[in-house]
Structure formats: structure tokens, C-alpha cells
Amino acid sequence: MPQSSxxxxxxxxxxxxxxxxxxxxxxxxxxxxGFGGLACARALAGAPVDxxxxxxxxxxxxxxxxxxxxxxxxxxxxxAYPFRAVLRRARNVRFHQGTVTAVDLDxxxxxxxxxxxxxxxxxxxxxxxxxxxxxNPKLEQATLGMKSLPQAQRLRNHVLACLExxxxxxxxAARAEWLTFVVVGGGPTGVExxxxxxxxxxLVGREYPxxxxxxxxxxxxxxxxRLLPTFPEKLGRYAxxxxxxxxVEVCTGVVTTDAGPEGASLSNGETIATRTVVWxxxxxxxxxxxxxxxxxxxxxxxxxxxRLRLGGREEVFVVGDLAEGLPMLxxxxxxxxxxxxxxxxxxxxxxxxxxxxxxRDKGTMAVIGRNxxxxxxxxxxLTGFVGWVAWLTVHLYYLVGFRNRAxxxxxxxxxxxxxxxxxxxxxxxxxxxxxxALTGGR
Amino acid sequence: MPQSSxxxxxxxxxxxxxxxxxxxxxxxxxxxxGFGGLACARALAGAPVDxxxxxxxxxxxxxxxxxxxxxxxxxxxxxAYPFRAVLRRARNVRFHQGTVTAVDLDxxxxxxxxxxxxxxxxxxxxxxxxxxxxxNPKLEQATLGMKSLPQAQRLRNHVLACLExxxxxxxxAARAEWLTFVVVGGGPTGVExxxxxxxxxxLVGREYPxxxxxxxxxxxxxxxxRLLPTFPEKLGRYAxxxxxxxxVEVCTGVVTTDAGPEGASLSNGETIATRTVVWxxxxxxxxxxxxxxxxxxxxxxxxxxxRLRLGGREEVFVVGDLAEGLPMLxxxxxxxxxxxxxxxxxxxxxxxxxxxxxxRDKGTMAVIGRNxxxxxxxxxxLTGFVGWVAWLTVHLYYLVGFRNRAxxxxxxxxxxxxxxxxxxxxxxxxxxxxxxALTGGR
Numbered sequence: 001m002p003q004s005s006x007x008x009x010x011x012x013x014x015x016x017x018x019x020x021x022x023x024x025x026x027x028x029x030x031x032x033x034g035f036g037g038l039a040c041a042r043a044l045a046g047a048p049v050d051x052x053x054x055x056x057x058x059x060x061x062x063x064x065x066x067x068x069x070x071x072x073x074x075x076x077x078x079x080a081y082p083f084r085a086v087l088r089r090a091r092n093v094r095f096h097q098g099t100v101t102a103v104d105l106d107x108x109x110x111x112x113x114x115x116x117x118x119x120x121x122x123x124x125x126x127x128x129x130x131x132x133x134x135x136n137p138k139l140e141q142a143t144l145g146m147k148s149l150p151q152a153q154r155l156r157n158h159v160l161a162c163l164e165x166x167x168x169x170x171x172x173a174a175r176a177e178w179l180t181f182v183v184v185g186g187g188p189t190g191v192e193x194x195x196x197x198x199x200x201x202x203l204v205g206r207e208y209p210x211x212x213x214x215x216x217x218x219x220x221x222x223x224x225x226r227l228l229p230t231f232p233e234k235l236g237r238y239a240x241x242x243x244x245x246x247x248v249e250v251c252t253g254v255v256t257t258d259a260g261p262e263g264a265s266l267s268n269g270e271t272i273a274t275r276t277v278v279w280x281x282x283x284x285x286x287x288x289x290x291x292x293x294x295x296x297x298x299x300x301x302x303x304x305x306x307r308l309r310l311g312g313r314e315e316v317f318v319v320g321d322l323a324e325g326l327p328m329l330x331x332x333x334x335x336x337x338x339x340x341x342x343x344x345x346x347x348x349x350x351x352x353x354x355x356x357x358x359x360r361d362k363g364t365m366a367v368i369g370r371n372x373x374x375x376x377x378x379x380x381x382l383t384g385f386v387g388w389v390a391w392l393t394v395h396l397y398y399l400v401g402f403r404n405r406a407x408x409x410x411x412x413x414x415x416x417x418x419x420x421x422x423x424x425x426x427x428x429x430x431x432x433x434x435x436x437a438l439t440g441g442r
Numbered sequence: 443m444p445q446s447s448x449x450x451x452x453x454x455x456x457x458x459x460x461x462x463x464x465x466x467x468x469x470x471x472x473x474x475x476g477f478g479g480l481a482c483a484r485a486l487a488g489a490p491v492d493x494x495x496x497x498x499x500x501x502x503x504x505x506x507x508x509x510x511x512x513x514x515x516x517x518x519x520x521x522a523y524p525f526r527a528v529l530r531r532a533r534n535v536r537f538h539q540g541t542v543t544a545v546d547l548d549x550x551x552x553x554x555x556x557x558x559x560x561x562x563x564x565x566x567x568x569x570x571x572x573x574x575x576x577x578n579p580k581l582e583q584a585t586l587g588m589k590s591l592p593q594a595q596r597l598r599n600h601v602l603a604c605l606e607x608x609x610x611x612x613x614x615a616a617r618a619e620w621l622t623f624v625v626v627g628g629g630p631t632g633v634e635x636x637x638x639x640x641x642x643x644x645l646v647g648r649e650y651p652x653x654x655x656x657x658x659x660x661x662x663x664x665x666x667x668r669l670l671p672t673f674p675e676k677l678g679r680y681a682x683x684x685x686x687x688x689x690v691e692v693c694t695g696v697v698t699t700d701a702g703p704e705g706a707s708l709s710n711g712e713t714i715a716t717r718t719v720v721w722x723x724x725x726x727x728x729x730x731x732x733x734x735x736x737x738x739x740x741x742x743x744x745x746x747x748x749r750l751r752l753g754g755r756e757e758v759f760v761v762g763d764l765a766e767g768l769p770m771l772x773x774x775x776x777x778x779x780x781x782x783x784x785x786x787x788x789x790x791x792x793x794x795x796x797x798x799x800x801x802r803d804k805g806t807m808a809v810i811g812r813n814x815x816x817x818x819x820x821x822x823x824l825t826g827f828v829g830w831v832a833w834l835t836v837h838l839y840y841l842v843g844f845r846n847r848a849x850x851x852x853x854x855x856x857x858x859x860x861x862x863x864x865x866x867x868x869x870x871x872x873x874x875x876x877x878x879a880l881t882g883g884r
Contacts, residue, residue, distance in 0.1 A: 095609075
């Protein structure tokens with residue numbers, strides 16, 4: 001009876017493996033391969049543990065550049081890196097594509113959408129975040145998100161299709177709603193997308209003789225008093241000036257209350273007739289089925305102790321956007337992922353890790369467009385060309401893989417010299433049942 | 443009454459334009475922007491006619507390299523070129539994204555899926571071809587095509603998802619159906635895809651520790667007696683030897699009679715258990731709604747006279763795969779597109795074009811894989827490394843646009859040196875209603 005003999009093995013290994021069982025050490029399961037989960041997996045490479053990284057997608061996504069996929073500058077593959085390629089040399093780390101549908105903390109096991117069960121000795125939860133619509137399902141339905149590749153590609157398709165629709169309408173008044181783009185949320189994502197959309201105007205002027213590019217209207221709606229509310233005020237004001245100089249309208253102190261086919265309704269009573277409302281107003285943790293009851297923090301994040309552990313359990317860590325406390329950015333996620341890895345290695349060695357987790361703040365940056373970015377780093381507040389070069393350098397540096405760096409560098413150079421958007425294709429992908437079964441449709 | 447005044451204008455212009463009406467000359471509508479349609483549009487640039495190119499997609503697709511998108515080597519944008527970019531400098535040529543749903547030859551007008559009407563003085567039909575399933579809808583349902591970007595991306599997703607499924611199965615017998623890939627049709631597309639899939643084995647061996655890459659089985663099923671039946675026999679035999687040396691199984695003289703979830707049924711009584719049947723067995727003309735009754739040729743192609751005219755009408759031309767007579771390849775399509783353009787210019791000038799169309803055969807090529815291709819050009823039959831270099835050179839040369847050439851060259855170089863497949867992502871695109879309305883869901 002292989003089943004029962006498996007139950008009798010002294011150390012459980014995650015029993016879902018194809019081929020021979022691994023016997024390196026305790027089983028570590030990492031759920032989510034974003035910045036936190038991948039940093040943890042890489043830090044565990046070579047350690048005496050069997051690591052399984054579980055993700056619904058087969059690639060790590062460099063989300064800071066998603067808006068450049070949505071604005072037809074980069075290819076999806078330029079900012080996505082297959083997990084199996086990243087982890088190729090980490091012989092004790094394996095990848096399992098799937099969506100976790102249940103966590104049983106007492107039995108120490110997970111279930112996936114495809115019906116497989118994964119046992120663990122140590123669990124790292126790093127599922128990240130999704131868009132938050134503050135309880136309004138109508139907003140979710142009527143707006144376009146920018147948190148994943150499928151969403152970014154849809155946004156690209158949608159914007160380009162709106163331009164084509166406008167090109168077929170002889171009446172300027174009828175074109176207006178197709179050529180108006182509302183960006184909800186003036187944080188880094190909203191500012192970056194609106195800036196990039198503004199730069200698209202030049203291309204539109206060159207390639208759409210059917211209407212004037214001046215008819216394109218881009219509006220950023222921000223609920224607080226200024227853009228980039230998490231940045232120093234000086235930088236937020238600078239972003240506002242640059243965007244407005246580049247003909248992007250900035251509406252601050254205004255909340256988007258509703259959206260639908262007719263347009264976006266604002267808290268100041270105004271309604272903007274538009275076919276495009278982009279949602280970058282807020283994010284919340286991506287819940288983990290089975291432990292929702294523990295999600296008592298703000299934005300449905302999980303409360304953790306000073307050693308990133310969940311519910312007082314020694315073997316369950318939470319890192320990144322899912323963990324309450326730090327800003328939802330890549331830097332804290334990566335630091336937490338590496339900390340969780342060190343803690344697991346210490347525990348396997350029989351040592352208790354002494355120091356609680358401490359976040360080293362490296363600052364934040366946002367790009368507004370050509371030759372203009374803001375950076376709040378090392379106590380310096382950079383703007384303009386200097387900030388822009390700093391932004392480019394840091395983002396190229398943090399991209400995973402030489403090939404992606406080369407491809408992004410090539411596309412940026414091409415865009416800078418030619419003001420061209422090479423990936424402006426309206427492309428869909430035919431649905432496939434095997435893919436849906438693997439990812440649980442997510 | 444603007445309607446009636448428009449009817450009274452001496453020369454009809456295609457009346458669906460946004461912005462001001464054009465008054466350069468008679469309206470030419472080209473349906474389809476493949477090799478034939480685009481060649482025609484480019485040849486009409488600067489001529490005294492108003493040209494409208496209609497296509498359901500917003501890009502010209504370099505179909506000979508589609509199999510490289512399907513095998514995770516190239517980005518979709520590397521082989522697709524936006525029509526508006528190609529036609530940027532052609533001031534008398536405009537692009538109209540849409541699907542033609544009806545043609546009225548007597549009224550000289552077309553209707554599109556989005557409800558718009560296009561009037562023409564000259565019509566060029568260049569809708570190309572689609573996969574032919576020889577009247578078996580089950581084959582269409584159960585197999586994967588490779589005729590469009592959505593299909594190629596689905597095929598990429600599907601193959602990668604099959605590998606991930608296999609990686610989760612501990613039993614080699616259960617893995618077999620996921621790791622068996624059947625390619626129906628041994629023409630250039632089938633040979634190229636099977637060869638590229640065979641080269642994927644090395645990557646699989648490196649990145650999938652869960653199973654042996656030797657478990658991957660690739661079978662090409664060809665109904666005639668040998669591979670590449672349209673090529674000289676020597677080249678077909680060479681392709682067979684090279685594929686078999688690279689562990690691709692070649693089954694000739696065998697027809698695939700059925701396919702379903704259980705696998706592929708062959709005419710020799712064999713059934714291959716597989717989750718992947720790729721269809722490259724045949725193509726037929728893509729029908730044009732409203733004139734199906736004229737499609738009396740083989741593979742539903744339209745019969746034309748020696749001046750490429752349809753049904754004896756002076757103003758309707760058919761070019762490319764849709765026109766009966768020549769092989770369904772890019773070279774005849776391009777030559778016919780340019781011929782139709784010259785004929786239209788002559789007719790507008792009041793001259794009757796004297797010479798009937800004559801095809802200048804430049805030969806054919808197919809690549810089998812790394813350092814191996816076959817070419818039948820200028821009376822020479824090239825194979826091996828020489829054929830491969832010829833294939834690379836010709837395909838780089840014929841790609842549209844410097845950027846696409848540079849990107850493809852970069853990706854080929856990367857693949858050659860690193861044996862890497864940079865775009866091996868399982869990516870979908872969220873559906874968008876504006877895109878569906880524009881393309882008529884096609």
C-alpha cells in the first residue's frame with residue numbers, strides 16, 4: 001500500500017511530485033511568485049529544504065512596467081520571466097502552476113483548483129494584491145484594471161480599439177466619448193499611465209488623419225488634495241505641473257463615485273462622457289481561501305507578528321502586499337521574502353532567529369514621461385531629467401534576466417528616438433481549456 | 443438633405459470617413475491586408491485614387507513566422523506590423539478596421555459587422571485563407587490551428603500548459619498523453635512547427651526535472667507519400683531524414699480521420715493518445731459573405747479571368763489565396779496585388795491594361811530547424827546549413843519594418859546562442875467588448 005507507507009515517512013515531503021520523491025529536507029511551499037515569493041524562493045536555493053513555488057501564472061511579472069505594456073511600448077515577454085527559467089539552477093526549488101483554493105493550517109496542507117493537494121512543513125504566503133473597488137461591483141465591471149498581463153493587454157486593445165472607433169465616426173461630438181480617457185487614482189500607476197497615454201498623442205496625430213489628436217482628452221481623477229499622495233508634496237506638485245503642461249487634465253480632491261456605459265460620475269457632480277475608465281485608485285490583499293477569517297487588517301491584509309508569522313504559528317509566514325504594516329511596494333516584499341527564507345533555514349538548523357524583521361526604506365520613484373520623473377531616494381528629492389535617468393537605471397537594474405533588460409533597453413531607445421509604439425496591436429488569444437484547468441480560470 | 447446631395451456628387455467617395463471628405467479620385471476598397479491586399483495598397487500610394495484598406499485586425503501579419511510565435515521564440519509584435527504605421531506616408535490610403543459581412547456587386551458597396559457601409563468604384567478582394575477541415579466539424583473543434591496570432595498564441599499556451607500538467611503527474615503512463623504532440627499535415631507549416639517543437643526538448647530537459655524530455659513524443663502525420671509534397675522529392679526526403687534524426691516521428695501515407703479528447707485516429711487504424719492535435723493539413727479560401735455563390739473553384743477559391751477580374755466585372759479584382767489558380771503563397775499574392783493596383787491606375791487614366799497577369803515563380807523554402815532548411819530557388823535545390831542561411835536571409839528581408847527585423851534578428855541570435863525560448867509564457871488577454879464590436883468577434 002504505497003499510500004500508507006507514504007504516511008509513515010518521518011518527514012513529509014510535498015507528495016504531489018512527478019517522478020522520484022525528493023529527500024533533501026522539510027517541504028517549504030511558497031504561494032505566489034511576485035517580488036516577495038520569488039525573493040524567498042531564490043534565497044532558499046541551495047538550502048537543505050524542498051521548496052515548491054505555487055503560482056497561477058508560469059512567470060514572474062515586473063509589475064512596475066505593466067503600464068508600458070498597456071500603452072503599446074513593451075511586449076508582455078519583456079517584463080515577464082518564466083519561473084522555470086529563473087529557478088533553473090536551484091535544484092531544490094520546483095515550480096507548481098496552480099491556484100490555491102484552500103489552506104488547512106492545522107493539517108499543514110493546501111488544495112489547488114486542479115484538485116491537487118500540497119503538504120508543507122513551512123508555508124510562505126505571498127499572494128500579493130488585487131484592485132480594490134471599495135465594495136462597488138459596478139465600478140469593477142465598468143472600469144479597466146492594470147494589475148496583471150491579461151488586464152494590461154486588454155487595456156492596450158481597448159485604447160487602440162477606441163481610436164479605431166473614433167476614426168470611423170464623421171462627427172466630432174460623437175467621437176468625444178471614444179477619445180476621452182479617465183484615469184481614476186493619482187498614485188504612481190495612474191500618473192505613469194496618464195503620462196504615457198499623453199505621449200501617445202503625437203503618434204495619433206501622425207497616424208490618424210481622420211481626426212485631430214487634440215481631440216484626445218486625458219483626465220486623472222485623484223481623491224486626495226494632490227497627485228502622488230505617498231510622495232513628498234514637492235514631487236506631487238511637480239508631477240501635476242508636468243502632466244498639465246503635457247495636456248493631461250488633473251482633477252484633485254474629487255472621488256469617482258460611479259462608472260458605467262455612459263461615463264464616469266465624480267463627487268463634484270460632474271459626469272465625464274467616456275468609454276474608458278482606468279482603475280488605479282486602490283488595491284487590497286489578494287485573499288487566500290480558507291484563512292479569510294484571519295484577514296482582519298486594513299485592505300484585507302493579514303496581521304502578522306514582528307517575525308512575519310501568522311496567528312502565532314512558527315511555520316507560517318506572510319510577506320509582501322498580503323502582510324499588513326508596510327507600503328504595498330516591491331522593496332518591502334523582497335526584504336520580507338528574504339527574511340522568511342532566513343528564518344526557515346534557521347529553524348531547520350534548530351536555531352530560533354533572534355532579530356525581528358526590520359524594513360530598510362530605499363525610497364520611491366515614479367515616471368511622468370519623457371525626460372521627467374520624480375524620485376524620493378536617500379533623502380534626495382529628484383525631478384526632471386535627473387530623476388528620469390535615475391528611474392530608467394533603477395528599473396533596468398531590477399528587471400530579472402539579461403534578455404529582458406536588453407529587450408526593454410532596445411524598446412526604450414526605439415521609443416525615445418522614434419517616438420514610436422511598436423506593440424500597438426489589437427490582439428486577443430483564443431481560449432484554451434487546458435490553460436483554464438491549470439489556472440482555475442484566474 | 444445631405445444624403446441626397448451626396449448621391450448627386452459625380453464621383454462617389456467612400457462615404458464613411460471621419461472628418462472632411464477626400465476628393466482625390468475614385469474610391470478603391472481593398473478587403474484584407476495580407477500579402478496581396480497590402481501590396482496593392484502600397485502600390486496605390488500616391489496614385490490619384492482614394493484607397494481604403496479594410497481588415498478585421500489592425501496589423502499586417504508575417505504568417506511564415508507564425509510557428510515561431512507558437513513555439514515561444516518570437517513576440518507577436520515581432521511579426522505583426524500595424525497598418526497605420528505601414529501606410530503612414532501614403533496620404534491617399536486609409537485604414538478601416540472591420541469585418542466585411544456583405545458585398546453588393548451591383549450597388550458597388552460593402553457592409554461591415556459594425557454596421558458601416560463602404561461604397562467603392564474599384565474593389566480588390568484579398569481575404570486570404572483559413573484552415574480547411576474537409577467538412578468534419580469535429581476535427582475543427584478538437585484540433586489547434588496556426589493561421590492567426592490568436593491561434594498561435596493559444597497553441598503556445600496550450601503546449602506550455604501540457605508540460606505543466608505533465609509535471610504534476612507522478613505516473614509516466616499518465617503523463618504520456620500530455621507529452622505527445624501530433625502535427626497533422628507535412629507541408630511547410632507542419633514541418634516547421636514539428637521541427638521547432640523538437641528543439642524545445644532541450645529546454646524541457648533543462649527546466650522540467652519532474653520528467654525526462656525523452657518522454658516528449660512528436661508525430662507528423664502526412665496523407666501523401668512524403669513530407670513537403672509541393673517541393674521536389676529530394677527535399678522532402680531530406681526533411682524527413684533530418685526530422686527523424688531529431689527524434690520527430692514521421693508517418694506518411696496516413697490520413698487523420700478523427701480527433702477528440704481521447705486522441706487522434708489515423709487511417710491505418712492506429713489511435714494516438716494525445717491532448718494536442720495541431721492542424722496544418724489544408725487551407726481553403728476565406729469566404730466573402732454575399733458572393734459565396736461565385737466561389738466555384740477548388741478550396742472555395744474564386745474563379746477569375748486572366749486579368750484577375752471577378753465575374754467579368756471591370757472594377758472587381760481578386761488576389762492572393764482567394765483567387766483560384768496559383769499556389770497559396772505570399773509571392774503570387776504580392777504580385778497579384780501589385781498587378782491589380784497597376785490595372786486600377788490604368789483604368790483611372792482611361793487606359794485598358796494590355797498584358798494579362800503573369801506569375802514569376804521565385805521558388806519556395808521551408809526550415810526544419812537549427813542549421814537545416816530546404817529551398818527550391820532559381821533552379822537550385824539547397825539543403826542543410828546553406829539552405830538555412832538562405833531561409834534566414836530571405837525571411838529577414840521580407841519582414842516589414844526595420845524594427846521588426848532587428849527584433850527578430852535579436853531573438854534568433856539569442857535562441858541560436860542560448861537555445862532559449864524567451865516568450866514561453868502562458869498568457870491570456872481579458873476580453874473587451876469594444877474590440878469585439880470592432881472586429882465582429884472574428
